Amino acid sequence: NAGVMQNPRHLVRRRGQEARLRCSPMKGHSHVYWYRQLPEEGLKFMVYLQKENIIDESGMPKERFSAEFPKEGPSILRIQQVVRGDSAAYFCASSPARTQETQYFGPGTRLLVL
Amino acid sequence: DQQVKQNSPSLSVQEGRISILNCDYTNSMFDYFLWYKKYPAEGPTFLISISSIKDKNEDGRFTVFLNKSAKHLSLHIVPSQPGDSAVYFCAASANPGYGGSQGNLIFGKGTKLSVKP
Numbered sequence: 452n453a454g455v456m457q458n459p460r461h462l463v464r465r466r467g468q469e470a471r472l473r474c475s476p477m478k479g480h481s482h483v484y485w486y487r488q489l490p491e492e493g494l495k496f497m498v499y500l501q502k503e504n505i506i507d508e509s510g511m512p513k514e515r516f517s518a519e520f521p522k523e524g525p526s527i528l529r530i531q532q533v534v535r536g537d538s539a540a541y542f543c544a545s546s547p548a549r550t551q552e553t554q555y556f557g558p559g560t561r562l563l564v565l
Numbered sequence: 566d567q568q569v570k571q572n573s574p575s576l577s578v579q580e581g582r583i584s585i586l587n588c589d590y591t592n593s594m595f596d597y598f599l600w601y602k603k604y605p606a607e608g609p610t611f612l613i614s615i616s617s618i619k620d621k622n623e624d625g626r627f628t629v630f631l632n633k634s635a636k637h638l639s640l641h642i643v644p645s646q647p648g649d650s651a652v653y654f655c656a657a658s659a660n661p662g663y664g665g666s667q668g669n670l671i672f673g674k675g676t677k678l679s680v681k682p
Contacts, residue, residue, distance in 0.1 A: 493674040
């Protein structure tokens with residue numbers, strides 16, 4: 452009964468490098484959401500994807516950030532040319548449908564930019 | 566502009582007593598509300614939810630109350646246990662059919678609950 456899986460759990464990057472965060476949704480879930488949590492803050496929505504489609508990216512920074520959810524394989528959140536301000540916990544959630552189903556979260560990836 | 570507010574950053578309660586965590590919202594389009602519990606270095610764990618057509622939902626020791634006119638909801642935990650010590654997040658969403666919402670969750674900043682033995 453695997454839940455939402457995220458890897459890596461911890462990622463250290465130097466400024467200017469690329470970060471790739473992976474998320475495998477729960478079995479039977481076709482909707483993936485990415486959230487970011489800065490220290491002492493709540494989670495902030497970034498992007499919502501279905502297989503091969505970005506449905507809502509209104510929370511994504513305009514530059515350097517991209518996300519995909521290919522037909523096969525996990526969803527990927529990609530951050531190019533990372534800066535120190537990108538240091539945060541990135542959480543992925545999944546749900547079975549677009550309607551107001553509960554979203555189930557993975558353990559998160561903690562990104563540290565040196 | 567915070568649409569979901571948890572005004573108490575922390576709450577301390579004695580074991581066995583009731584814990585009441587509060588949450589206010591400003592967006593009248595919100596019609597689905599959830600509470601998540603989060604331990605350090607882990608992802609949020611779903612606790613309980615409530616739709617705006619109800620004013621109360623109960624699941625074991627957890628009860629959520631919704632007051633739509635006041636745009637306020639609360640989570641009651643009774644009796645509180647030391648294992649309940651965690652950060653509790655309130656989250657809300659609008660129906661995907663309304664106003665362009667895609668059902669993404671809007672979170673409050675959380676309340677850190679400490680249950681003392």
